[in-house]
Amino acid sequence: MVTTVRNGIAIKVHGNANHPATHGALCTKVSRYPERTYHPERILQPLRRVGPKGSGQFETVSWDVALQDIASRLKAIASQGPRGPERILPYSYAGTMGQVQGESMAARFFNKLGASQLDYTICASAGGEGLTQTLGGKLGMRVQFFAESKLIVIWGSNSIGSNLHFWRHVQTAKRNGARVICIDPRRTETAEKCHEHIALLPGTDGALALAMMHELIVHDWLDHDYIDRFTTGWEQLRQRALEWSPERAAAICGVSPEQICALARDYGMAGVRGEPAAIRMNYGLQRVHGGGNAVRAIACLPALTGAWRHRAGGVLLSSSGTFSVDKAALQRPDLRAGKTARTINMVTIGDDLLRKSSETFGPAIEAVLVYNSNPVAVAPESSKVVAGFAREDLFTVVLEHFLTDTADYADYVLPATTQLEHWDIHTSYGHTDVLLNRPSIAPLGQARPNTEIFRGLARHMDFTDSCFADDDLTLCQSAFGSNVDFSALQRDGFVPLPVEDAPFAKGGFPTPSGKCEFFSARLEQQGLDGLPGYVPNHEVPRTGTSYPLAFISPPARNFLNSTFVNVKSLRDIEGAPLLEISVQDASERGIASGDVVRVFNPRGSYRCTARVSDRARAGVVHGLGIWWRKLGLDGRNVNELTSQNLTDMGRGPTFYDCVVQVEKSSKP
Ligand SMILES: Nc1nc2c(c(=O)[nH]1)N[C@H]1C(S)=C(S)[C@@H](COP(=O)(O)OP(=O)(O)OC[C@H]3O[C@@H](n4cnc5c(=O)[nH]c(N)nc54)[C@H](O)[C@@H]3O)O[C@H]1N2
Ligand SMILES: Nc1nc2c(c(=O)[nH]1)N[C@H]1C(S)=C(S)[C@@H](COP(=O)(O)OP(=O)(O)OC[C@H]3O[C@@H](n4cnc5c(=O)[nH]c(N)nc54)[C@H](O)[C@@H]3O)O[C@H]1N2
Ligand SMILES: [Mo]
Helix, strand or coil, X not given: CEEEEECCEEEEEECCCCCCCCCCCCCHHHHCHHHHHCCCCCCCCCEEECCCCCCCCEEECCHHHHHHHHHHHHHHHHCCCCCHHHHEEEEECCCCCECCCCCCHHHXXXXXXXXCEEECCCCCHHHHHHHHHHHCCCCCCCHHHHHHCXXXXXXXXXXXXXXXXXXXXXXXXXXXXXXXXXXXCCCCCCHXXXXXXXXXXXXXXXXXXXXXXXXXXXXXXXXXXXXXXXXXXXXXXXXXXXXXXXXXXXXXXXXXXXXXXXXXXXXXXXHHCCCCEEEEECHHHHCCCCHHXXXXXXXXXXXXXXXXXXXXXXXXXXXXXXXXXXXXXXXXXXXXXXXXXXXXXXXXXXXXXXXXXXXXXXXXXXXXXXXCCCHHHHCCCXXXXXXHHCCCCCEEEEEECCCCCCHHHCCEEEEECCCCCCCEEECCCCCCEEEEECCCCCCCCCCECHXXXXXXXXXXXXXXXXXXXXXXXXXXXXXXXXXXXXXXXXXXXXXXXXXXCCCCCCCCCCXXXXXXXXXXXXXXXXXXXXXXXXXCCCCCCCCCCCCCEEEECCCCCCCECCECCCCHHHHHHHCCCEEEECHHHHHHCCXXXXXXXXXXXXXEEEEEEEEECCCCCCXXXXXXXXXXXXXXXXXXXXXXXXXXXXXCCCCCECCCCCEEEEEECCCC
């Protein structure tokens, strides 16, 4: 991103035209970054709570007063016995996604303190684990070579909405005659631009992938040489797949057997013809109970047909494993001095904030420091999350740009800088370039970078280790150490990492066996299925029951999770919180577009506006975007309905594994 600055004020942001990953293009939401930065509601001074928790009533205080008081509260909590420090929990995730403003100085602070550790699971851990078990890491095809593919399967991703820079390569491939297939319950803006859309039921991707394998096997659309040399567990996988006829999978997926056969034929014949076939998975498909297994099954496909032999063939879920970030240098786990602390799963923050001290759980959580995240809006089962943050005996500090739903519950809100105002180092899960984020304007008001806030807290806690004095440029340099030429990074803004064009053309998977592991001995040792399987959703919608509809809540195009929701020009495009519902499900319930509907299940309910739409298939409804609760009707959002159930692997969330009922609301 490049910023045009006039008289110290950022006027406009645009892409770096020299960076091949974007060619200078930005998505709509990021192009509004100046509007967000100079937003009149930006928090520019430290705030201390004066009203009841959740009321969002604050007074301004000086940095010194805020830091001094926070430090003394934390000291008092940490000094309650040997496990006192574990009563303190950091909570952070996607706000900046940078290595420096994410877990560098903050991690050092919590390591030194001995605080509880956070399990960073809320986005990608099930798929990441499934991919790692199969391929050996978060690795795959190079994103730019999708442009040369002859068959592209976009699986669980609304690329136009959430991965625009990838879509450019798809357009190039399409122009060169590629066939493009989208697998997604929702008829997204991406699905409607593909040649084929397979609108399966949420959480059934594992069954679909196994039935594809079945077809590849019975028609012998296989690359036997690749399988023999570069895979393990073929005989077992073969037997498993032969249990999955297209008819069996079709009944589970809610699509026709013919559609499955045609998908398998397209994929298999590409292999037979020696044409590159590429699968772009994204994290949408792994936010269900069987998410890890679904990713495993899909990740096996290119080894069956030998698609990896081509640089434009294979699969890409994430490239993040390419980035050898020196986490030890940034985060300094050695500051824990050998003491271990329990780990809290960020997905179950609702339950965990409400837990009392116990032998199994350890001490109750008494303080939470939130930065780069808005858990009250984004974590599942909001009623519990809200009840947790509303606890009078919980001490909450939130580092933020705005008074989000979470900040409303804070005892202190500390003003943080934005991307335009601080240094950072960024990695990616699509391309493989290291990026430098250089501040283009001075911090607004009294805002400080997260790093500087934690440096200040460390000082007030009397942490004297010299690492707490490192400045942001030093932190930027230590993120990759000598693995990246920092002067080139400063000169160009990005440095490509050395990666092979066709990483697995000759095997070389970074698994224990060095092969693509159809069968995983590691998983079997953990008591799990050694083969990829179909794991049904926790909540399967069935007609005739109280909750007959599957509910998914994928991102809205103009928001980034719950970020940008308060930027008026973007909110105006999205309109209001919406429920997309099919003509059939709407008419059965007497619902018309524009009606206010109530969406509910045993965990709770929220109201929003219905949009009767062919984006929804029968049996599935969509609540788009993560609206701020306080901007929704009744002050609630989609996560009022989602559960804290976890995925089969990786302890991840199951946002898209949720059943509901919908009715027309009597209230306007
Ligand atoms: N505009 C925008 N861009 C974003 C984000 C955002 O909030 N807004 N979020 C960013 C983040 S944090 C992430 S993690 C990434 C990736 O985030 P992803 O979650 O991959 O986002 P999408 O590409 O929208 O993919 C979700 C798609 O999966 C579909 N889906 C839901 N359930 C299933 C299922 O069971 N099977 C299949 N096959 N599909 C299913 C949804 O209908 C949706 O179209 O996007 C990033 N980019
Ligand atoms: N129902 C449902 N829930 C979901 C999802 C879904 O698809 N459906 N998606 C899930 C996914 S994929 C993810 S990744 C999570 C994301 O959830 P979060 O990690 O909470 O991400 P955001 O909602 O974008 O909130 C980030 C906050 O960080 C703040 N921020 C940004 N930059 C900085 C900074 O430099 N310093 C500080 N202190 N703050 C900053 C922003 O103002 C924003 O309020 O949500 C998950 N929740
Ligand atoms: Mo995410």
